[in-house]
Amino acid sequence: MPKGSSSDLDAIYQKVTLAVAPLFALTVMMSTIDRGNLSYASISFIPALQLTPTAYGAGSSLFFATYIIGLVPFGLLAPHIGARRLLAALLVSWGVVATCMAAVKDAGGFFALRLLLGACESGSMPAMWSHLMIFFPKSRLPKPFAYLFVGTALAGVVGAPLATGLLALDGKGGLHGYQWLFILEGAPAVLLGAAVFFLLPDTPSEVKGLKASEVAALEADLAAEARAQEERLATPAKTLIWQVVRGKYFPLLAVTSFIAGIVSATYVYWTPLIIKGLITNSALSSGAAAGGTARSSLAAVGLSTIPFAVGAAAVILAAAHAQRRQELFLHAAVPLAVSGVITTLFPLMAQASPILGFVSLIITLACALAANPSVSSIIALLHKGPHEVVALPIFDGVMNLGAIVGSPLTGAIIQKTERGFFWVTVVMGLVICLSTCLLLVLGAWVAHGPLAERLFLKPRGAAGRAAAAAAAEAAEAAAAGGEEGARGAPGAGRIVIRVGDDAVGAKS
Structure with a gap:
């Protein structure tokens, strides 16, 4: 059957997006909240357990160890059992584990539960990537990918004020504020698991509200994706993995992903403490995490809402523009370049004015988030074929290796240097700029044109x-x-x- 017109397909894919994107955005939001609420809890969690910044950084990064191990196996498993069943089971599992964080008494228990939480969450992104690749053609992936990163940003928007209120319950019922935080933010994941099981369609043709003619047009437009799904189900796992790691673009993409992980972990786990440092005029030295008043701590958590809210809007706008213009490399490189330059200059801005420092933090975080949908789409496009099912999990694993390095590295620099905050931001800014250069080199390599064209x-x-x-x-x-x-x-x-x-x- 012939494909529908472009405008007809736009309307059809809008219905498909509404059927899957909200559930996926909520899943990513819950995942990010349950792994990242540690950053808000840290303000009272660190002194209560008497953790050093190095121990806190190490514990936060242990999540990524088991998360990385599970990515590729779940990526291979997802096409066989489907995102609906897999996501539902994983949501229930990590909701229980996240709630149990309230019972942690020492560093050993903290480390153990972070490892278990990483294992439970590791299959969520591979399942959603696999699902999106059979629901959308490659040319329409930026906007669906954007909803995943909107979930990340919304976790900061929702998580910050919610954490502020829950931390204020300190002493109620004989519990610390961070214990209320873990209990009341972990339990909703179980309910979301039930919603995913009953509401998420298994195939594009099962999307509610589609007419028979729309289903036919959708199936015709997705014929290539359906064939790719059949091929990946029939291809041995070892072959799929080998096709990715032997790819000619693997080294550049791997280094870029590793850098992204370092930067991401720093933003996720240290943003409230950075804002607290701005409020208290602290250089975020080794004693800054435990310093300040309870009021300044809660204010820091509340203000963390703003950078992530702006980031959510930036992700949607950047992805929509990239898909409309059918251009990816500049939509990834330009925001990263802005983020890198401002991050490098952040200490000077913060020293000049706390307000200027806060505004620069908003811009750099929003720009870093805005680049993500285009980067994910580039990876998907450069790995067209059955091996695409493991390409995104592999590079996500490399990114999370960077996260394992990033958070404890930040803690160690802050603890061991007099101007730790200064050196953290300078180093992060420079590595973001390096990532920008690598993306431009990759774009030049792919373009195969004259130098001016290859550099866009x-x-x-x-x-x-x-x-x-x-x-x-x-x-x-x-x-x-x-x-x-x-x-x-x-x-x-x-x-x-x-x-x-x-x-x-x-x-x-």
Whole structure:
């Protein structure tokens, strides 16, 4: 059956998005809250258990050890049992474990439960990635991916005020505030698990509200994804993994992912303490975590809402623009460049004014989040084929290796240096800038064009303009000929980077 028109398909995919994206966003939000509420609890959790910054950093990072181990196995398992069943079981499991964090008495129990929580949460992202890849063609992935990162940002928006209220319950019922936090934020994951089991459709054709003609158009448009799903189910796991790690783009993507993990862990676990340092005019030295008043601690948690709220909006806007323009590399590199520069300059801004420091923190966190949907889409497009089912889990695992390094490294620098806060932000800013450069190099490598085009610059001179015009004409001819890879192909003045049957564009 012929595919529907572009406008018809847009309306159909909007219905599909509404059927899966809210549940996935809530799942990511709960996952991020239950792994990251430690950052809010740390303000009272660290002194109550008498943890050093190094021990806290090590404990927070242990989550990622078992999380990484489970990523690829769950990625291989997800297509066989489906996201609905897998997500429901995982949500119930990690909800129970997250609640048990309230019973921790010492560093040993803290370490053990963080390891168990990582194991329970490790299958959630592979299951959702696998599901999205059979519900959407590659050219439409940025916006669905964006909802996953919106869930991350919303965890900061919801988690901060909720944590503020729960920490204020300190002493009620004989419990510390952080114990109320773990109990009342862990239990909702169990309820969400039940909702996912009963509401999430297993296949695109099961989406409620679709007419028979819309289902037919959807199935025709997703024929390539259906064939890829059949192929990945029939391909041995070892072959799938080997295809990814032997890929020519693996080294650059791996280093970029590792850097992203270092930066992400720093933001997730140290943002409330950074804000507390701004409130108290502290350099976040080894004693800053335990310093200040209860009022300043609660204010820091509450103010943490703002950077993540702005980040949620930035993710949606950046992903929508990337999908509309059919361009990914610049939509990843430019926000990262802004984030890197501002992070490097953050100590100077914070020293000049706490308000200026807070504004710069908002911008750098929002820009870092805004790059994520495009980066995930790049990974998916560069690994088109049956091995895509393990590509995202593998690179997510590499990213979380960076997280294992990032959080304890931050704690150690803060504890052992007089100007720990200064050096943390300078180092983080420089590694973000390095990640930006690596993405641009990757884009140049994929483009295979003249230097100006490969660096996504405007072509210079008559020869450059002629080359750009020829590329545009070729793209238009391919689109007119009905090539699937040219769906949504850019017009004149754009460079098309072809990956398999899809195209990644870069504006020239």
